[in-house]
Amino acid sequence: MADGEAINEEITPKNSGKPLLKTKDSLTEEDKIKAEEVKEKANQFFKKEDYSQAITFYSQALELNPFVAAYYGNRSLAYLRTECFGYALSDASKALELDKTYVKAYYRRASANMALGKFKLALKDFEAVAKAKPNDKDARAKYNECNKIVKRIAFEKAIAVDDKSVAEQIDLESMAIEDEYEGPEMEEGGKVTGEFMTQLMLTFKDQKKLHRKYAYQILLQAKEIFSSQPSLVDITIPGNEKFTVCGDIHGQFYDLMNIFELNGFPSKVNPYLFNGDFVDRGSFSVECIFTLLGFKLLYPDHFFMARGNHESVTMNQMYGFEGEVKSKYSQQMADLFTEVFNWLPLAHCINKKVLVMHGGLFSEDTVTLDDIRKIERNKQPPDSGPMCELLWSDPQFQCGRSPSKRGVGVQFGPDVTKAFLQRNKLDYIIRSHEVKNDGYEISHDRKCVTVFSAPNYCDTMGNKGAFINLKGDDLSPKFTSYEAVPHPNVKPMAYASPLFGLF
Template sequence: MTEEFIKGMIQWFKAGKNLPRRYAWEIILGACSHFVKEESLVNLDLQEGVTCDVIGDVHGQFYDLLNLYSLTGIPSENHCLLMNGDLVDRGSWSIEVILTAFAFKWLYPTRMFINRGNHEAKDMNRTYGFEGEAKHKHGEQTYKLFAHVFTTLPLATLVSATKAPTKTSTTMILSPEGLKRYFVVHGGLFSKDGVTLDDVRKIPRIGRQPGQDGLMSDLLWTDPQTLPGRGPSKRGVGIAFGPDVTKRWCTLNGVTSIIRSHEVRQDGYAVEHDGLCTTVFSAPNYVDQVGNKGAFIRIDAEGDQKYFQFEATPHPPMKPMAYAQGGLASLMM
């Protein structure tokens, strides 16, 4: 794998062509060879001069992804990308999105990181388009390969600063070493108190689907709520967690704040729970209907964050959910 190959592959995709199946399989397996070596909680320590861009849901919006990569830059020695789940489904270029991301993972395994989202799962892919798209473009065996490799994706990433913050407050939560660190996860926190980072690290994930409950399901499915405590989820899976739940968990684990995705935000991002929970969403004008901006978050070696917004990019005339069963489905999931 080379940068030149990836650039050529992107041009091939923009011309409306499918990658030869053999190449697709090599990219999927090449990325998988690195995912299986990672723990369910990946540690990413940002050394001086290194930055990390956290990218939220992309949902098969390939042309928006290309615009996004032009803003973030591709992975490099001094720059990491962390894609926080839901790369596929809904948008009708999910194959192009996932093969591009997997190619970067294969080429730059210590600079490209991908968390699993609730849409990297069989039941969601069956309903929201990725299964149909994968079979249409590359055949059933390719879809089955993707379905397995999705289970190898890590469930969360702990992004840690390595330089002490220049500005602190009495309310800021720092790691035991006095540094900022961020828990990046697709969905959110847990249906019970007391879960530790080590508990997340030890979750057995390979070969497993998220299910309806348990730690993996919580990580991929839960959402923040404004009220304290825990409440029922509007999705019918997982729970909603309040600002008090977030503060207790961050304090217990020495986490400065949580960065999660999983929900549209009109400005592309929203800082919630008294600054302890930030939602970032990177699919602008979601499913060609919502009119939202996309965003990404840049973190540096001191743990400082900057927010970048971007608008939707024109794309060829293909509707969202083109390969889904039953056409355009609910936006809720």
């Protein structure tokens, strides 16, 4: 979330993909007038950035009159703003079924496909817009930008060399530490110490950089640690000891520092698990990830990190992390981050009773903890299957499963959670991936806990962040919510793709 991605899991597209309940012949003038009134009410909520309410009223307008392309188009944009990309895609396509000349719907569908990394499909829609509006400079610019991405991906694929990783190409010996460098320094042999971490965080607070040599050393050592771990890591919390689980951080470095101020800095007696989506969106992602990786090196057996859906190339290209790394360091370092992210564990199991993953559960009933352990994860996330679902899925209130609002993964109900827990002899699951007003939510008969740790997400959502404390002899989650803290005047998405203006 995101995706800390979608805002409310109760948002569902009431008309998308369902047979229309009305025919044009049965539609009355009263229906049409009332639908327009409701649509205007939805527009007002949209202008106030209350997208959840806007979606509710656009849906009511569609129930009254399901034959107006703009209603679908407007709801599609609201879904884009709440990052329900699957629903946005469906609505945009429905709008185009009703009106093939409705240019905004091509934009909406292209935006959803871009967000899902389906660049070739997005390019087709940008091309349609450019043809329909040949004198529109913005339309042509969007087409050209998307075309560049498609060509770049094809070129990178063509020249890719499988037998040599980026890590093997790094020459640390050639990286000199300049005399004027005043930041933290690693000990001989690249050892991270408590003093180094203290200085690192102070350096980042002052908006200064870690020297690239030390940055590369951290990444190389982190890759070595993560690649030695299984896809499912078992964690043991002894007796009465405290353990903390944090959700999405999304590049909000100053809020990460606030977590440590509130809950104590990581140590052997204050262990942490950060549950994915460390980067993207927020414009201090580099600072966040080096801080987290530094603590991983300092306390490898007491500091844990799981992969989120934003620890992937497509997300990083769109949502800002790649651009930030290139701006602060280099493309080579961005490529090395990809190698490190590919090795991040996919899930953690606490005391054999609590399973923690970024997204959620599965499209199949048969998945076991052993299946998760066996996942070959050193790759970009696939579009389907257990690895994809661990990173992308979301809970829903109703029983059963539904297509994902995001267009990736699945939505799973309380019955799915209950059956999974029984099959694997677990008490409950913890996941992240979604903004929640208080920073957390308990659902599925208290068997599914969501934690989201980026307050006032993207400087716009107004939500609180939260973290969870557990005790070894009492695995009941205890929640701490907190407000956002001030940060330097660098807006979220400052390094994002130029195409992100579409959202």
